[in-house]
Amino acid sequence: MRLLFFTDIHARVEWDAPKAMARAAKQMNEERADLALCGGDCITDGFQSSRAAVAHRWEVYRKHLRDDLSPRLLTAIGNHDLVGAVPEDGSEPEPDPRAAFRDELDIPRTFFSSEAGGYHIIVLDSVEVRGDALKYRGYIGEAQLAWLRDELARVGPDKPIILITHVPLLTSFFQATEGHEKVAPPNRVVVNNREVLDCFAKHRLHLVLQGHLHVNEMLRWRGTTFITGGAVCGKWWRGSWHGTDAGFGVLTLRPDRVNWEYKEIGWLPRRA
Numbered sequence: 145m146r147l148l149f150f151t152d153i154h155a156r157v158e159w160d161a162p163k164a165m166a167r168a169a170k171q172m173n174e175e176r177a178d179l180a181l182c183g184g185d186c187i188t189d190g191f192q193s194s195r196a197a198v199a200h201r202w203e204v205y206r207k208h209l210r211d212d213l214s215p216r217l218l219t220a221i222g223n224h225d226l227v228g229a230v231p232e233d234g235s236e237p238e239p240d241p242r243a244a245f246r247d248e249l250d251i252p253r254t255f256f257s258s259e260a261g262g263y264h265i266i267v268l269d270s271v272e273v274r275g276d277a278l279k280y281r282g283y284i285g286e287a288q289l290a291w292l293r294d295e296l297a298r299v300g301p302d303k304p305i306i307l308i309t310h311v312p313l314l315t316s317f318f319q320a321t322e323g324h325e326k327v328a329p330p331n332r333v334v335v336n337n338r339e340v341l342d343c344f345a346k347h348r349l350h351l352v353l354q355g356h357l358h359v360n361e362m363l364r365w366r367g368t369t370f371i372t373g374g375a376v377c378g379k380w381w382r383g384s385w386h387g388t389d390a391g392f393g394v395l396t397l398r399p400d401r402v403n404w405e406y407k408e409i410g411w412l413p414r415r416a
């Protein structure tokens with residue numbers, strides 16, 4: 145199976161971002177993939193904004209990227225896609241900050257599963273609103289874990305599984321950039337990652353696709369490939385972040401192998 149994985153678009157109207165998104169969509173279509181997966185942060189700064197203030201960003205995302213994409217698309221929610229969680233413009237917090245995302249994508253729930261090409265695909269909602277100094281953290285709550293265990297009880301042990309999460313379950317980014325003794329901040333990783341991964345102990349977790357960190361990273365741990373998929377917006381529209389330029393990934397999956405290629409879209413940043 146040939147897959148597209150793109151993440152962290154951070155759609156907005158400034159700095160010619162819509163042109164960059166249209167370029168990414170065109171290049172992704174040229175890959176002739178069977179399925180597209182998105183790792184979230186479709187728009188920018190929904191979390192601290194009112195629904196009305198970011199409506200135009202959803203429109204730009206839809207018009208310049210999502211609607212132009214040929215393959216079927218499944219999307220995980222990112223922290224920026226929660227709208228009105230902790231507004232900073234004096235507006236009232238949204239009673240359900242996930243409502244805008246669900247309405248936009250026309251999905252009933254932010255965690256769900258699907259099937260494609262012989263794979264079972266699980267999309268997680270990895271953002272927990274805290275409202276404290278961190279605003280949010282990466283966490284898979286009890287209700288979602290219960291759903292996940294229930295879901296896996298119905299999936300055979302030999303069926304290969306692909307998991308998508310915005311906030312990473314496993315990464316070496318902080319150790320690579322800040323040294324071995326650095327502990328990843330709770331708003332950068334899923335803090336109960338082992339609890340989540342333990343759910344898959346008797347299953348064939350083939351691939352985990354992650355976003356949030358805007359770098360291109362590939363790890364293999366106990367037979368599972370973990371990929372952090374760079375970012376369509378690169379360093380938040382400022383170019384390259386720790387050596388990862390604006391781009392998207394193309395995967396070729398075989399029963400015992402994952403081939404991952406990160407493709408730069410060749411975007412010259414307009415943001416100072």
Ligand SMILES: [Fe+2]
Nearest residue numbers: 185222223356
């Ligand atoms: Fe994010």
